[in-house]
Amino acid sequence: MKTSPITVMAILFAATLTLHSQPVMYGQSRTALANGWALASEITQDWTSGAWRNALQTSYTHDENGYLTSSFVQGWDTTKGWVNIIQASWTNDASGNQLIYLSQTWIDDAWVITARDSSTVDANGNTTSIVGWSWSGTAWVTAALEGGTYDANGHVTTDSLQTWNGSAWVDFSRDSYIYNANGRKTNSLAQRWSGSAWVNSSRDSSTYDANGHKTISLGQTWSGSAWVNSSLHSYGDDVNGYQTSDLGQTWNGSAWVNSSLNSSSYDGNGNRTTLLQQSWKNGGWVNSQLLQYTYEQVTAVEQASHPIPIDFALYQNYPNPFNPSTNIQFSIVQRQLTIVKVFDVLGRELATLVNEVKEPGTYTVQFNGSNLASGVYFYRLQAGSYVDTKKLVLLR
Secondary structure, eight states: OOOOOOOSSOHHHHTTOTTOOOSTTOSBOBOBOTTSEEEEEEEEEEEETTEEEEEEEEEEEEOTTOBEEEEEEEEEETTTEEEEEEEEEEEEOTTOBEEEEEEEEEETTEEEEEEEEEEEEOTTSOEEEEEEEEEOSSSEEEEEEEEEEEOTTSOEEEEEEEEEOSSSEEEEEEEEEEEOTTSOEEEEEEEEEOSSSEEEEEEEEEEEOTTSOEEEEEEEEEOSSSEEEEEEEEEEEOTTSOEEEEEEEEEOSSSEEEEEEEEEEEOTTSOEEEEEEEEEETTEEEEEEEEEEEEEEOHHHHHOSSOOOSSOEEOOOBSSSBSSEEEEEEEESSOEEEEEEEEOTTOOEEEEEEEEEEOSEEEEEEEEOTTSOSEEEEEEEEETTEEEEEEEEEOO
């Protein structure tokens, strides 16, 4: 499982990793995407007095395999310009699993060590525990313990957090996750420890369309006796299946009311390049924040003739629109029975392009639509429990 490297202690830094939304902190240390590109930098700007003003900038470094090795965060000061805030480093094993995380904060014109995490990883590459320490100024002080359990497919099923009271670990919170047959997270439940029992706090439920793209996410909070609506997110995708909009609404007791709107744009490689965040005020959308991202190609993917992929992935066909042939590329990370098929808009199967066991790697197959009419079609990759579907357009 590949997820964002969100750690126990680095809440400030974690807030900048906006490209991923997997359960908490487990997996490999990456800001690299499945297409072989890695997040190199991001700039956050705030909308102030009718103009965009610099707020934060973050830069990332990776090793040749795309594993995250360091980050550097600065904030904008109107008199000094960019000023240091926090920097972090990751130590990874040969498979890219995070072992040590170390953060430093800029205080009085010097870097001061503030937090450290140490992870344990099982034979399947799943992070089973993370111990967090804070720096007292003279010694490391035990602060938190986070632990996770996984299903047979490597999905996080529980994520628990404990704090250290000076002599023993004390329960603090736990989250539970449920996934559908395609490995998409459908439900999550957050609970807090009352001192004697686990008490419900919040829960989320998500729905997906036939292509595996998230369409709705409903958030609810526990009143003490019943679940009460809290937030509703509705998602929209472009023709390539990339999420371009996220409409957030809140429950006012009787109806859903607009709250936030996130709009994203992407480059030709499928990397998100901008994220515009707006809030609903006085009957209209008002700019709030603008995030801009840049990427670099992972060296191993760029140079190797047959690199091992970062994750399962189905890429957008190229060219698109096409006439009469197009290329379909996909990646698998373990030996699997792999099936690639093409369907029409009614779901009727038109062609089977791949139906065999494939070794880990990235593959390209060609689809010829010379016997088809102009229109929208779909192609689907199934490799074990991984399933993804994308659109292609035949234009004569």
